Amino acid sequence: MQTHLSWHIDLSLDESGPETGAVAQLRLPNATEMSARGHSKRHPDDPVQTLVGEELATARALNDLAHQLLRKAAQEIEQKTHAPARPHL
Template sequence: MQTLVGWHIEMEFTEHEGRTRAAAMVRLGDGTELRAHGFAKRHPTDAEQLRVGEEIAGARALMDLASQLLGKAHDEIDEASGRTSYPLT
């Protein structure tokens, strides 16, 4: 199988006072850059586990990116076909 294109997703995390923020960015083959954010907040009674906050915030940022990618793809389908497409959600 031949690889046609590859995407690289960059993700950065910051932690402040029990709150983790993930910032994600993907560059697509057409030059488009999509950016998304995700957040997680630690309950005051929970033990500090930075990795868990990163996983939750990162997953939420990736879900946002996925939604943006679906929207972009459907906009391109609509433009090419002249009709409205509907993403399965």
């Protein structure tokens, strides 16, 4: 039996001068909601490259979200197995 699932992540970016913030929000099929933030700040000597700041802030938000999902999965495994779980990327 093959199952196809789609999870959607909403990503919001805010830029203010040299700083960019990203918020990644995920709603799981069981209605659990998770949110993570990322941030980047351009050094004053660096050229303006808006996309680079957006990429860094987004990567950091998604990395945080990935770690939250790993912790959640570990907790769920431990609840069922009653043994320590150490999932990793």
